[in-house]
Amino acid sequence: MTRPETDTEDPRAVQPGESGERLASALRVRRFSPAERWVHRTTALLMGLCVLTAACLYVPQLAELVGRRALVVTVHEWTGLLLPVPVLAGLASRAFRRDLRLLNRFGPHDRVWLRSALRRDARPESRPAGKFNAGQKTYAAWIAGAVLVMLGTGLLMWFTHLAPLVWRTSATFVHDWLALTIGLVLAGHIGMAMARPESRRGLRTGEVDREWAKREHPLWRP
Numbered sequence: 001m002t003r004p005e006t007d008t009e010d011p012r013a014v015q016p017g018e019s020g021e022r023l024a025s026a027l028r029v030r031r032f033s034p035a036e037r038w039v040h041r042t043t044a045l046l047m048g049l050c051v052l053t054a055a056c057l058y059v060p061q062l063a064e065l066v067g068r069r070a071l072v073v074t075v076h077e078w079t080g081l082l083l084p085v086p087v088l089a090g091l092a093s094r095a096f097r098r099d100l101r102l103l104n105r106f107g108p109h110d111r112v113w114l115r116s117a118l119r120r121d122a123r124p125e126s127r128p129a130g131k132f133n134a135g136q137k138t139y140a141a142w143i144a145g146a147v148l149v150m151l152g153t154g155l156l157m158w159f160t161h162l163a164p165l166v167w168r169t170s171a172t173f174v175h176d177w178l179a180l181t182i183g184l185v186l187a188g189h190i191g192m193a194m195a196r197p198e199s200r201r202g203l204r205t206g207e208v209d210r211e212w213a214k215r216e217h218p219l220w221r222p
Contacts, residue, residue: 029210029222031131031202035093040203042086049079051186054179080154083147102131103140109219110134130219139189146182150175 032040053076056062057069066072090096113134116126127133132140156163156171163171193200198216202208213220 027210028207029213030206031208031213031222032099032206033093033095034206035090036096036099037203037206039086039090039093039096043083046079046083046086047186050076050083051179051183053079054183058176077154077158080151084151099131103137106134106137110137114138124215124218128219129217131217131222133217139185143182143185146178146185149178150182153178 053072056066056072057076063069091100107130109128109130111134113127113129116123117135121127153171153175156168157175160168198208198212213222
C-alpha cells in the first residue's frame, strides 16, 4: 500500500471567535507558504524576461520592432545569470526545502499516474498523486536541468575566452535549440495552468479547496 506524502506544516489555525470565517477556513487547506509563492513568481518573471529577450534577438520582426540590440543582449544575459537566485534564496525556507524533497521523490503511484496520462485516462481515481503529481515532478526536474544547461552554454557564448571555437559553436547550437524547446514546454505549462483555476489559486493565495485537494492529490496529507 502506498504511503501518503505528508506535509507536516499545520494549515492556518481558525480561532473559535472567528465565526464568520470558521466555515470558509475549514473548507480550505494551506498548500504553499509565502516564500514558495515568492520563489515561483520571481522565477516566472526572470524566465519570462529570458524568453522575451531571446525572441527579440532571434525573430527579425521583433528585433526590428524593439531595436537597441545591445540593451536586449545585456538584459538577456543578466536575467539568465539571475535565474537560479530565487531557488537558492528559497532554500532558507523550511517549507520550500520540504517541497523540493517531495518533487525529487518518485514512488510507485507516480508510475501509475504517468501510465494513465499516456493512456489519456483523466479520471482522478486512475491518477494517484501526493502533494505533487508525476507530471509536475517531471516538469520540475526537466526545467531545472534545462536551466543549468542554458546557464553553462550561455557562459561559454558570453565569455569567449573560456573555451576553443568548436566548444563555443557547439554551445551555441545547444543553447539555441534548447531555448526553442523551453519556449514550447513553457507554453504548455502555462496552458495547463490556465485550465486549472484551483491550482493557480494555490500559487496566488497559498490555499486550495479541501475537496479539490482530496480529489486531485488523494495521497497528500496536509
